[in-house]
Amino acid sequence: xxxxxxxxxxxxxRILTSSEFRRSIxxxxxxxxxxxxxxxxxxxxxxECLIGMYIFGRRPDYDPSTDPIVRVEARRLRRKLAAxxxxxxxxxxxxxxxxxxxxxxxxxSQIGATEAEKPSIAVLPFSDRSATHEYESLAxxxxxxxxxxxxxxxDLRVVSSTSVFQYKNLSADARQIGRELDVDLIxxxxxxxxxxxFRCDTQLxxxxxxxxxxxxxxxxGDLDRFAVEDQFADVIAGGVHAVTMAA
Numbered sequence: 083x084x085x086x087x088x089x090x091x092x093x094x095x096r097i098l099t100s101s102e103f104r105r106s107i108x109x110x111x112x113x114x115x116x117x118x119x120x121x122x123x124x125x126x127x128x129x130e131c132l133i134g135m136y137i138f139g140r141r142p143d144y145d146p147s148t149d150p151i152v153r154v155e156a157r158r159l160r161r162k163l164a165a166x167x168x169x170x171x172x173x174x175x176x177x178x179x180x181x182x183x184x185x186x187x188x189x190x191s192q193i194g195a196t197e198a199e200k201p202s203i204a205v206l207p208f209s210d211r212s213a214t215h216e217y218e219s220l221a222x223x224x225x226x227x228x229x230x231x232x233x234x235x236x237d238l239r240v241v242s243s244t245s246v247f248q249y250k251n252l253s254a255d256a257r258q259i260g261r262e263l264d265v266d267l268i269x270x271x272x273x274x275x276x277x278x279x280f281r282c283d284t285q286l287x288x289x290x291x292x293x294x295x296x297x298x299x300x301x302x303g304d305l306d307r308f309a310v311e312d313q314f315a316d317v318i319a320g321g322v323h324a325v326t327m328a329a
Contacts, residue, residue, distance in 0.1 A: 260289020
């Protein structure tokens with residue numbers, strides 16, 4: 083089944099914000115470069131020398147036959163993609179692969195016949211309610227982590243980060259957002275500091291009537307950003323999943 087460009091771009095962002103890729107800057111740049119080239123209709127994504135120059139800083143006259151950097155990193159990229167699709171990405175709508183012996187990615191639809199029947203949800207960018215706005219990056223991190231966590235649920239369709247971040251710092255009615263994103267549920271939240279501890283307030287809203295389906299407040303004293311992201315994302319995703327399963 084053919085996959086349109088917007089779906090491919092959404093899938094690329096989903097991959098790059100995953101735990102497998104978000105700390106692998108070079109491999110993320112490698113994948114983004116080849117996908118962008120393919121979407122632009124360029125054959126350059128299949129040329130080893132271009133990747134060596136643009137991604138790995140090689141000189142224009144470098145010789146790929148004596149410098150295997152691109153081939154080595156391509157093998158790592160394929161392994162990371164395989165790990166991603168074996169875990170959080172196994173139910174994603176689009177599969178991106180870089181075939182062996184080539185650097186031009188291929189795109190395949192993974193949407194099954196019952197995909198449209200699943201409830202859909204958009205995780206809006208969490209807001210930073212601290213007085214000095216010092217938690218904005220943490221709020222973004224929790225948002226991205228939640229999208230990844232919920233996308234791993236077989237019974238949910240989750241809107242990609244590229245689609246939801248257009249609503250960052252904007253105030254809009256849940257029913258309006260539901261129509262614009264074609265989703266059943268909106269998850270929104272805010273982050274603040276309370277007595278030296280991080281506190282996160284969240285609510286799940288139905289886009290059909292604007293009513294709350296679930297809400298929760300969570301706090302954490304761990305000041306390590308990634309630990310906070312993991313803890314909040316796990317408990318919030320658990321609450322959302324319990325509600326959608328019970329519906």
